Amino acid sequence: MSYLALERLTKxxxxxxxxxxxxxxxxxxxxxxxxxxxxxxxxxxLQMIAGFVEPTSGRAMLNGTDLFGxxxxxxxxxxxxxxxxLFPHVTVAENVAFGLEMRGVPRAEREQRxxxxxxxxxxxxxxxxYPRRMSGGQQQRxxxxxxxxxxxxxxxxxEPLSNLxxxxxxxxxxxxxxxxxxxxxxxILVTHDQGEAMALSDRIVIMNKGRVEQIARPDEAYARPASxxxxxxxxxxxxxxxxxxxxxxxxxVDIAGFRLPAPGRSPxxxxxVTVRPERISFVDDSALGVRGRVQSRVxxxxxxxxxxxxxxxxxxxLRQNDGAAVPLEGQDVCLAWGENDLLIEASRGV
Amino acid sequence: MTVxxxxxxxxxxxxxxxxxxxxxxxxxxxxALLSFYDWGQYKGIVAEFTIKNWHEVIADGxxxxxxxxxxxxxxxxxxxxxxxxxxxxxxxNRMTPRWRGVxxxxxxxxxxxxxxxxxxxxxxxxxxxxxxSQALLALGIAREPVDLMFTETGVVIAxxxxxxxxxxxxxxxxxxxxxPDVENAAMSLGASAFTxxxxxxxxxxxxxxxxxxVIVFALAASAFATPAIIGGRRLKVAxxxxxxxxxxxxxxxxGAAIAMILLVALVAIIxxxxxxxxxxxxxxxx
Ligand SMILES: Nc1ncnc2c1ncn2[C@@H]1O[C@H](COP(=O)(O)OP(=O)(O)OP(=O)(O)O)[C@@H](O)[C@H]1O
Ligand SMILES: [Mg+2]
Numbered sequence: 001m002s003y004l005a006l007e008r009l010t011k012x013x014x015x016x017x018x019x020x021x022x023x024x025x026x027x028x029x030x031x032x033x034x035x036x037x038x039x040x041x042x043x044x045x046l047q048m049i050a051g052f053v054e055p056t057s058g059r060a061m062l063n064g065t066d067l068f069g070x071x072x073x074x075x076x077x078x079x080x081x082x083x084x085x086l087f088p089h090v091t092v093a094e095n096v097a098f099g100l101e102m103r104g105v106p107r108a109e110r111e112q113r114x115x116x117x118x119x120x121x122x123x124x125x126x127x128x129x130y131p132r133r134m135s136g137g138q139q140q141r142x143x144x145x146x147x148x149x150x151x152x153x154x155x156x157x158x159e160p161l162s163n164l165x166x167x168x169x170x171x172x173x174x175x176x177x178x179x180x181x182x183x184x185x186x187x188i189l190v191t192h193d194q195g196e197a198m199a200l201s202d203r204i205v206i207m208n209k210g211r212v213e214q215i216a217r218p219d220e221a222y223a224r225p226a227s228x229x230x231x232x233x234x235x236x237x238x239x240x241x242x243x244x245x246x247x248x249x250x251x252x253v254d255i256a257g258f259r260l261p262a263p264g265r266s267p268x269x270x271x272x273v274t275v276r277p278e279r280i281s282f283v284d285d286s287a288l289g290v291r292g293r294v295q296s297r298v299x300x301x302x303x304x305x306x307x308x309x310x311x312x313x314x315x316x317x318l319r320q321n322d323g324a325a326v327p328l329e330g331q332d333v334c335l336a337w338g339e340n341d342l343l344i345e346a347s348r349g350v
Numbered sequence: 351m352t353v354x355x356x357x358x359x360x361x362x363x364x365x366x367x368x369x370x371x372x373x374x375x376x377x378x379x380x381x382a383l384l385s386f387y388d389w390g391q392y393k394g395i396v397a398e399f400t401i402k403n404w405h406e407v408i409a410d411g412x413x414x415x416x417x418x419x420x421x422x423x424x425x426x427x428x429x430x431x432x433x434x435x436x437x438x439x440x441x442x443n444r445m446t447p448r449w450r451g452v453x454x455x456x457x458x459x460x461x462x463x464x465x466x467x468x469x470x471x472x473x474x475x476x477x478x479x480x481x482x483s484q485a486l487l488a489l490g491i492a493r494e495p496v497d498l499m500f501t502e503t504g505v506v507i508a509x510x511x512x513x514x515x516x517x518x519x520x521x522x523x524x525x526x527x528x529x530p531d532v533e534n535a536a537m538s539l540g541a542s543a544f545t546x547x548x549x550x551x552x553x554x555x556x557x558x559x560x561x562x563x564v565i566v567f568a569l570a571a572s573a574f575a576t577p578a579i580i581g582g583r584r585l586k587v588a589x590x591x592x593x594x595x596x597x598x599x600x601x602x603x604x605g606a607a608i609a610m611i612l613l614v615a616l617v618a619i620i621x622x623x624x625x626x627x628x629x630x631x632x633x634x635x636x
Contacts, residue, residue, distance in 0.1 A: 052534045072537050079538040085531035089553040089631070098549075102540035150539060 003028040003186055004049075004154060009058035011044050018044045020210040021058070026154075026188070031180055033189045033197035036207035037233070042190040045207075046156050049188070050079050062153060073102075078147030078185070082159040084139045086131040092118070092142050093127040099150035117149040120179060137168045144176070148183060155180070155187040161196065173199055194234050198222065206230050228345055231274040238280075238315045242273045244344065253344060256312050258290050260339045267346040277305075277318040279341035282333050289336035290315075294327050310335065378613075385606035395602055403607035413591075413608070417615070420588040423502055424571035427509045431566045432559060434510070435517030440551070442518065443525045458515040465512070469579040472508040473499060476580065504580045505587075509570050516569070517562040524558025525551075556631045564620050571616055588612040 002025035009022040019041040026032050034042040047053040049060060051072025060067040067075060087095050093114050100110045118124050121141040131139055140160055147155055160176075161169045177200050180187050191197050197204050198218040206213045206221060206229075214226035225231035228239055242255040244262050251262035255273055283289045292310030304326050306317040317335065319326055327333050353361065385403055388396040407413045438457065442450055460468060475481045476498035486492040498504035528551065536550045537543075574589040581587060586594070588608060595605030 050534070050538055052537075072534075073540050073542060075538070076540075077538060079535060081531040081535060083529055083531050085529055085535040087532060087536070087550055098536065098541075099539035102545070146535075146539070 002026060003030075003063060005059075005061045006045075006049075007059040007061070009045065009048060009060065010056045011041070011048060011053060012056045017210045019048070022207075022212055024205060024212070024215065026186060028186055029184045031177070031187045031189070031200060031202045033191055033201040033204045034207060035191055035194060035197040035204050035233070036213075038192060040207040041210040042192070042207060043158055046079075046158050046188065046190050049154070050077055050156055051075055076150065076153050078150060078152030078155045080140075080143045080147050080155070080157045080160045082162060084131075084143040086139055086142055086146070088131055091128050091130055092123065092134075095131065095142055096146045096149050099146065103150065113149055114145075117145045120148070120183075121145045122175070136163050137172060140164065140172065144179070148179070148185065152185060155185045157187065157189045159190055159192070162191070162193070169196070176200065198234070206233060208233075225274070225343060228272050228274055228343075231276075231343060236277050236316055236318070237274045238277060240273045240275070240312055241270070241347070242344075243270050244268050253339075253342065258312060260337075260342065262344060263339055263342065267344070270347040272345045272347050274343045274345070275337050275341050277316045278303075278320075280315065280317045280335050280337050282317075282319075282327060283336045285334070289334040291332065291334055294329050294331050294333060297326065297329055308333065308335065381606045382610055384603055385610050387603040387606075389601050389603045394600075403604045404611075406604065407607050407611055416586050416591050417588055417611070419502065419585070420571055420612070421615075421619075423505055423509065423577070423587060424567050426502075426506045427513060427570040428563050428567045430506070430510045431514050431517040432563060435514050435562065436521050436555070436559060438514070439518045439521035439525060440547075443522055457518050460512045461515050465575040466579070468512065469508055469576050472504070472511070473579060476504050476507075499580065500582050500584045502581075502585065505577050505585065508576045508580050509573055512576070513566045513569055516565045517559075520562030520565065521555055521558045524555040528554055553631065556627065560624065560627050564624065568616055568620065572612065 004024075004026040006022055006024040009019060009024075010017065011019040022041075022045060024032070034045060036042055044053055048055045049067065051067075051070075055068065062075075087098065090098075093111075096114045096117060097110050100113060105113070114127070115124070118127055121144055123138065123141050123145065126134065126138065131142060134142070140163070143160065157176075161172050164172060173196055180200075189197070189200060201218060203215060204218055204221055205215045208229050214221055214230045216224075216226075221230060222234050225234060231237045232239065240255050242253050244251055244253050244267060246252075246268060251268065253260050253262045253271070253273060290310050290312055292308040292315065295307040295309050295314070297307075298305040299321075301321070303321050304319045306319065306327070308315050308317055315335065384395075386399050386401065388398040388400045388402070390396070442453055442457070445453065477483065478495040478497035478499075480498075482498060483492070483496040486496050498507070532550060532554075533546050536546045541549065572589055573587075574593065577585070577587045578590050578593070581590065589612070592605045592608040592612070595601045595608060599605075
C-alpha cells in the first residue's frame, strides 16, 4: 500500500498552471526526487505537501488521512529549505530543539535527542555556535538535523545542496543517502541536478512545465526515457529527425538516408530519434556507418567528448578514456550505432 | 597633484564636516558656554563664569517635576508606539504591494500635515465638550465630561499619533530583511502562528524596534509644538520650559542650562539602553 498518494494535484497562479494534475504514490521509506528545469513546479509541489501553498485542486493522502485537512503546523513533516531558513538568533542546539519543544518533549529527553541527531549529521562539536558563524555545508546539516529530529512522517528537501560547491555537494549527497538509509525516513527531494537525482533516489519524477514526463527508477529513466525531453534532461543525448517506413513488411528507420531496422512497435511516419553519445562508436569501415569529421574533442578526465560534424548534422560522442587511441581534431571518422541504441518517438509536430 | 591617501577621506568629507561644525557643533558649544554665564533681572546677561544656573536646575524641585514629566511622557509615547507600530508594521509587511503602498501613505499621513493644524485638530477633540468627551459620555464609559486638554494623557496621545510612523518604518525595514522561509520552517516544526511570531519573528526585529524607539524617544522628549499647544503653560515639559526662559523671562543662561541637561540626559538614556539591549540580543546584531 502506498504511504503518500498525490492525486491530480494542481496549482494555478492566475491562469498559469504551475503544477498540473500530478499523480504520484510513494512507498514508506522511499527516496523520491522531483527533477526538472527551473520553473517546472517542483517547489510548488513540495510546498503544497508541506502546506505553505494552497492547492487549487487535487488530494494528498498520507497514510490514509487527507493531508490537506490538516494545518501545516500539525502535519509533522520535516522541511529543509534551499535557503536553510535557520533561526539566526539562537544556537545550533536551540535550532534543533525547537521542534521537540513544540511537541512538549521534556528537557532531558530533548537534550539527548538533539545530541544524537547532531552526532548523526556530524556536528557534535558545534552545538553552541550561532548559524551565522558556520559554513554553508554546516548550516545545511543543521537544517537537516532540525528536520530529522522530530522524526517526520516525510522529509521534504528543496534543493538543499544547490548552494554548496561541487566537492562538498558530492560529499553531502553520499551522507544524505546514508542518513536516509539509516533512519528510513520517506524522503522527497527537489532538484534540478540530474546527477544528484540519479545518485540519490529510488525513483525520479521528471517534470516539465508543470506536468510529469516520467516516473521511473533512475536507470530505467536513463535507458528508456519516455520522451525526448527526458532523454535530453537526463544526460547528454543526440536528437535527430527521421522517419519510419514500411519496407517489405519490415519497419525501417530512415535517418536522412542512413537506414536501420526499427525496433518493434515503432510508429510509422515522422519520428524523433535519440541516441546516447556513449552508444555511438567509431568504426573503420565507412560502408557501415555515418561519415563525419571531428570538430573538437574535449578531455574530461574519465572520458573524451567529441563534437562531430556528420551528414546527419552535429553529433556528440563520448568515449571512455581506456587508454586506446582516439581520433584527432579534423580527422575524418565513421560513426555507427545499433538498432537497440535508438529511442524512437513519434514527432509531436514542430 | 598628488594627495597623501590618508588625507583623502578627510578631504572628501571636509565640506560636509564644515557645515556640520558650523551649523550643529558651534551653536551647541555656544549654548553650553552660555549656560555658565550670569544673569540678573536688571543687569541682563553678564559674561562671568558661574554654575548657579546648573545648580538652580538641579536643586529646585520645580525643575525635577518638569524633567520627570518630560521623561514620563517620552517613555509612555515610546511604549505605545512600540505596541501599536510593531503589529502595524507586521500587517503592512504582509499586504500585497499595492495595498501596502496605499496603507503606508495612510500611516505616514500625520507627518504630512503641519504640526499646528494637526495639534489644533487634537485640541478640538480633547476639550470637555469635544468629540472624545461626548463619545465617552454617550457610550456610558464616563459619567462626567472628560477634559484631555492640558493633561499628560492628551500630550501622550497627540505625540503618539505623529511618532508612530517612525516606529512603523523602522520595524518594516527590519521585517523586510527577514527570510520568509524561516517562518515557514518554524510552522513546519509545529509552532502556532502566535508562537512563530513570539519565538521567531520578534527576536529578529529587536534591532528595528530599538532604532525606532530611539528616534521616537528622542523626538518625544524634545518635542515642542505639541506639548506647547496641548499642554499649554500649565503643563510644561523641558522644551517649553527652555523656550519660556529664553523668550519670556529672557534668562538665556538658565534656558541654556535646561537645554544642555535635556541633551545630556537624552544621550545618556539612549546610549545606555542601546548597550543593554545590544548585549541581551548580541546575536541578532551581526
Ligand atoms: N507566488 C507565485 N505567484 C505566481 N506565480 C508563481 C508563484 N510561485 C511560483 N509561480 C510560478 O509557478 C511556476 C513554478 O514555480 P516553482 O517555484 O514551483 O518552480 P521550480 O520548479 O521550483 O523552479 P526552480 O528550479 O527555479 O526553483 C513558475 O512558472 C513560477 O513562475
Ligand atoms: Mg524551486
